[in-house]
Amino acid sequence: xxxxxxxxxxxxxxxxxxxxxxxxxxxxxxRMYWYxxxxxLGLRLIYYSFDVKDIxxxxxxxxxxxxxxxxxxxxLSLESAIPNQTALYFCATxxxxxxxxxLFFGEGSxxxxx
Amino acid sequence: KxxxxxxxxxxxxxxxxxxxxxxxxxxxxxxxxxxxxQDPGKGLxxxxxxxSSQREQTSGRLNASLDKSSGRSTLxxxxxxxGDSATYLCAVSFTDSWGKLQFGAGTQVxxxx
Numbered sequence: 001x002x003x004x005x006x007x008x009x010x011x012x013x014x015x016x017x018x019x020x021x022x023x024x025x026x027x028x029x030x031r032m033y034w035y036x037x038x039x040x041l042g043l044r045l046i047y048y049s050f051d052v053k054d055i056x057x058x059x060x061x062x063x064x065x066x067x068x069x070x071x072x073x074x075x076l077s078l079e080s081a082i083p084n085q086t087a088l089y090f091c092a093t094x095x096x097x098x099x100x101x102x103l104f105f106g107e108g109s110x111x112x113x114x
Numbered sequence: 115k116x117x118x119x120x121x122x123x124x125x126x127x128x129x130x131x132x133x134x135x136x137x138x139x140x141x142x143x144x145x146x147x148x149x150x151x152q153d154p155g156k157g158l159x160x161x162x163x164x165x166s167s168q169r170e171q172t173s174g175r176l177n178a179s180l181d182k183s184s185g186r187s188t189l190x191x192x193x194x195x196x197g198d199s200a201t202y203l204c205a206v207s208f209t210d211s212w213g214k215l216q217f218g219a220g221t222q223v224x225x226x227x
Contacts, residue, residue: 004157033214042118042203042219043158058214090157102148102163103205103215109155 003027005107006091012112019078021109023091032074033092033103034058034066043090049074081113116141118206120218131189135221137204142182145207148215149178149189152201161202162189183198194225 004025013019030051035043043105045058047066058087063079063085078085091106127133136199148219150158159179162178163172164187170179175192191198200223205215 035217040123040219043205043217045214088155088224092158101148102160103158104160105158106152110155 004091006089006106006109008109009107010110012114013081014114015080017080017081017113019081019111020025021076021089021091021111023074023076023106025091025093025104026103027095028071029093029095029104031094032068033094034064034074034076035092036060036071037088037090037108044096046076046089063101064097077081078111081111083113086113094109116206116208116211116216117166118204118216118218120202120204120221122221123219125224126224127194129194129196130149131194133189133194133198133223133225135189135191135202135223137187137206137218139185139187139206139208139216141208142185143209144182145209147178147180147187147207149176149187149204150203150205152203152220154201158203168204179200191224194223196227199223199225 007022012067033048034046037043044060049055050066067075089109092103094103119138148163149161152158164171164180177190179188201220203220204218206214
């Protein structure tokens with residue numbers, strides 16, 4: 001089983017619908033992240049959480065919200081999806097040890113908003 | 115704004131040649147730099163992680179160097195194989211963005227048989 005699991009892996013939805021992407025991890029890491037990937041733009045940070053009580057906005061948080069339900073679970077919500085939120089979304093984790101640890105990624109969730 | 119740049123955006127080499135991938139960053143105050151591989155439609159696989167105190171890291175055919183003063187890292191892949199075809203991304207953790215990584219846009223590599 002994967003250490004970082006994202007569900008759903010693929011989703012097609014319509015403009016205005018509420019969407020939730022879920023992430024769970026078995027690595028025991030405190031830090032979790034949501035990134036978005038668009039062709040030619042690389043990965044951009046949406047939200048990140050350093051522990052259950054800590055939630056922080058990344059560089060492109062508008063239109064998104066998150067919930068850290070437990071150390072192992074971090075979900076991303078689009079309250080009212082719009083077409084320019086069509087992208088590949090990645091969840092990632094890292095250990096707390098300062099910033100010395102690397103990132104571990106899930107397989108990604110491909111979202112299409114029509 | 116801190117930026118990470120990867121040039122070229124795409125690269126094609128014949129099998130057996132050595133690959134040289136470049137990553138540059140605008141601020142030398144970093145915690146670490148990480149190289150990833152991404153296959154089409156897949157997640158990112160970590161290849162090498164270099165701490166700011168290190169000059170290079172090696173794993174098998176892969177070697178990554180770090181020169182903070184010039185803001186550059188280079189990923190070398192020796193004796194390339196068709197299975198090395200993928201997109202390679204560089205990510206930097208800057209000290210004033212503690213715990214977050216800034217990604218380059220990646221270099222798409224094709225190794226032809």
